[in-house]
Amino acid sequence: MAATTTAFNSLLQTLQTDFPRITYCVGDDFHWSPSARTVYFRAKSTDMATLLHETAHALLGHTSYNRDIDLVHLERDAWSKTVELGTRYGVNIDNETVETALDTYRDWLHARSLCPKCRQNGVQTAENTYTCVICSQKWIVNDARSCGLKRRKIN
Ligand SMILES: [Zn+2]
Ligand SMILES: [Zn+2]
Structure with missing residues (x-):
């Protein structure tokens, strides 16, 4: 066809x-x-x-x-x-x-799970929230797949 x-x-x-x-x-x-x-x-x-x-x-x-x-x-x-x-x-x-x-x-x-501080892979701890297993940095990701990735550090 x-x-x-x-x-x-x-x-x-x-x-x-x-x-x-x-x-x-x-x-x-x-x-x-x-x-x-x-x-x-x-x-x-x-x-x-x-x-x-x-x-x-x-x-x-x-x-x-x-x-x-x-x-x-x-x-x-x-x-x-x-x-x-x-x-x-x-x-x-x-x-x-x-x-x-x-x-x-x-x-x-992969991009979402990268720690913005030390570039190691983090684990997702809640919806839109990741935590780095190496340096303990937490970050929030946006959920819009089509709107580009944004990572924001939180404490
Ligand atoms: Zn880290
Ligand atoms: Zn699909």
């Missing part, structure tokens, strides 16, 4: 028919909103892999996560479901797409 908006729109229609409990809606970017039970997608997109990926989150009932490492696990699950959906709907999801996406989350996790 060629990556055209026509192919994208017909996949979208098929998904809406097959999964009537999920709402599909145009948004600024692709994401799954558990509270609205809605998969948002970009208008005029051709990215069928991402559409299937957000659908996978919806089908798996993914809601929120408490620890960053959980997010990486959720993403891994969502991607294996995406591959499954790809087979079902004739969308080729290659390994590289999956690995690149998972690497992004691994890099994100």
Whole structure:
């Protein structure tokens, strides 16, 4: 199936028919909103892999996560479901797409867990809070994955 908006729109229609409990809606970017039970997608997109990926989150009932490492696990699950959906709907999801996406989350996790003072890996002690095991520095991270990483030292 060629990556055209026509192919994208017909996949979208098929998904809406097959999964009537999920709402599909145009948004600024692709994401799954558990509270609205809605998969948002970009208008005029051709990215069928991402559409299937957000659908996978919806089908798996993914809601929120408490620890960053959980997010990486959720993403891994969502991607294996995406591959499954790809087979079902004739969308080729290659390994590289999956690995690149998972690497992004691994890099994100790594960056968040680095101590801003001594650059060692810290442990997450609460939602958005890390503590360094070497120097005991604590820091807060923002939770917006798409808005860039911010680390702020706290005492
Ligand atoms: Zn995801
Ligand atoms: Zn440290």
